[in-house]
Amino acid sequence: xxxxxxxxxxxxxxxxxxxxxxxxxxxxxxxxxxxxxxxxxxxxxxxxxxxxxxxxxxxxxxxxxxxxxxxxxxxxxxxxxxxxxxxxxxxxxxxxxxxxxxxxxxxxxxxxxxxxxxxxxxxxxxxxxxxxxxxxxxxxxxxxxxxxxxxxxxxxxxxxxxxxxxxxxxxxxxxxxxxxxxxxxxxxxxxxxxxxxxxxxxxxxxxxxxxxxxxxxxxxxxxxxxxxxxxxxxxxxxxxxxxxxxxxxxxxxxxxxxxxxxxxxxxxxxxxxxxxxxxxxxxxxxxxxxxxxxxxxxxxxxxxxxxxxxxxxxxxxxxxxxxxxxxxxxxxxxxxxxxxxxxxxxxxxxxxxxxxxxxxxx
Ligand SMILES: *Cc1c(COP(=O)(O)O)cnc(C)c1O
Numbered sequence: 549x550x551x552x553x554x555x556x557x558x559x560x561x562x563x564x565x566x567x568x569x570x571x572x573x574x575x576x577x578x579x580x581x582x583x584x585x586x587x588x589x590x591x592x593x594x595x596x597x598x599x600x601x602x603x604x605x606x607x608x609x610x611x612x613x614x615x616x617x618x619x620x621x622x623x624x625x626x627x628x629x630x631x632x633x634x635x636x637x638x639x640x641x642x643x644x645x646x647x648x649x650x651x652x653x654x655x656x657x658x659x660x661x662x663x664x665x666x667x668x669x670x671x672x673x674x675x676x677x678x679x680x681x682x683x684x685x686x687x688x689x690x691x692x693x694x695x696x697x698x699x700x701x702x703x704x705x706x707x708x709x710x711x712x713x714x715x716x717x718x719x720x721x722x723x724x725x726x727x728x729x730x731x732x733x734x735x736x737x738x739x740x741x742x743x744x745x746x747x748x749x750x751x752x753x754x755x756x757x758x759x760x761x762x763x764x765x766x767x768x769x770x771x772x773x774x775x776x777x778x779x780x781x782x783x784x785x786x787x788x789x790x791x792x793x794x795x796x797x798x799x800x801x802x803x804x805x806x807x808x809x810x811x812x813x814x815x816x817x818x819x820x821x822x823x824x825x826x827x828x829x830x831x832x833x834x835x836x837x838x839x840x841x842x843x844x845x846x847x848x849x850x851x852x853x854x855x856x857x858x859x860x861x862x863x864x865x866x867x868x869x870x871x872x873x874x875x876x877x878x879x880x881x882x883x884x885x886x887x888x889x890x891x892x893x894x895x896x897x898x899x900x901x902x903x904x905x906x907x908x909x910x
Contacts, residue, residue, distance in 0.1 A: 550898050552851045553732045553891045562788060569784045584783035591790055596717045598745040600752035603778030604759045607706040607728020610742035611639035613776060614724040617754035618700045620645050620674050627667050628676040629659040630859040631878045636678055636704050637860050648672070649861050651875040655819040657681065657832070661689035674700040679708030679718045681832050682734065684824030687713055687721045702726065709735040710797045713824035719745045729786060734800070734829050735793050737782040799892030800828040806896055807831055807888065810903040814910050830855055831890040837910050838886045844909035850902055853887050
């Protein structure tokens with residue numbers, strides 16, 4: 549059995565350190581916004597090269613709070629990709645704005661910057677690029693368009709923790725960056741968690757209030773906020789894993805490159821455009837024989853999955869709003885893409901086994 553992500557092996561490797569740190573935090577009993585959350589915020593701000601890092605309850609909340617703090621409101625249009633997890637568009641809905649889906653680049657699967665300007669109207673106030681599967685979107689082009697049209701840029705970094713463009717971390721380039729610490733993400737905790745980054749003091753001040761009932765000073769509420777705090781016990785785990793994130797991402801890259809070398813004659817391996825460092829949250833390939841390959845892998849107890857089988861503009865929830873638009877590249881990629889197991893501890897022997905099964909299927 550080879551899973552998509554092997555959280556058990558990783559926990560076993562870190563068990564002594566994690567167990568001890570959790571016991572210590574249990575003894576401290578400062579469970580909400582305690583010392584580990586504060587330290588984690590300082591440590592991630594330093595690692596990501598941003599002025600402010602504000603922990604919250606999930607990646608979805610990070611996007612929602614970021615949009616609110618950036619002033620995106622009802623009636624606004626937000627340009628994003630349809631080839632992403634639903635949370636990107638949910639957050640846009642939460643603030644009453646409307647998603648405007650732009651097609652993707654056929655090789656990187658990220659939003660195609662050449663198509664953004666045509667989608668801008670007088671209602672457009674923001675762009676949410678998603679660094680999909682761990683590969684940074686073309687931020688130079690996106691930031692130039694945003695500057696020209698005075699738009700906010702909110703980076704969805706849920707899949708790109710530690711990915712950089714010329715030593716600038718994703719989440720430090722746009723106005724706000726949003727991370728998820730869902731267990732299977734490159735930096736994952738043991739429950740839900742999220743983080744919002746910004747270099748803008750006013751946005752940071754809003755975010756601090758929004759995540760904690762609109763309050764700067766206890767029992768003084770300035771705005772309607774939320775209960776969206778990172779749990780202290782999750783912060784304990786994240787601090788331990790943050791120390792190893794470079795090593796984890798290097799392990800993912802090593803595994804991905806070994807896969808691509810072995811698979812290049814059998815399918816279309818993921819494409820690295822060289823704009824930034826791909827941290828391989830997913831190893832996603834294209835094949836017209838996807839169904840055969842996935843059936844063969846499943847029969848041999850090797851996990852595989854389609855991220856994402858239905859682009860957002862074709863989801864039932866959005867059928868009324870977007871059912872009539874077509875995004876040819878997105879739809880083609882969604883019909884041929886599939887993802888193979890990838891995690892830092894994946895061995896070359898495991899990859900060899902996976903490659904053999906794929907070879908026998910095509
Ligand atoms: C995981 C993910 C999210 C949501 O994060 P949660 O922590 O699960 O709420 C948002 N956007 C993308 C692209 C994701 O992959």
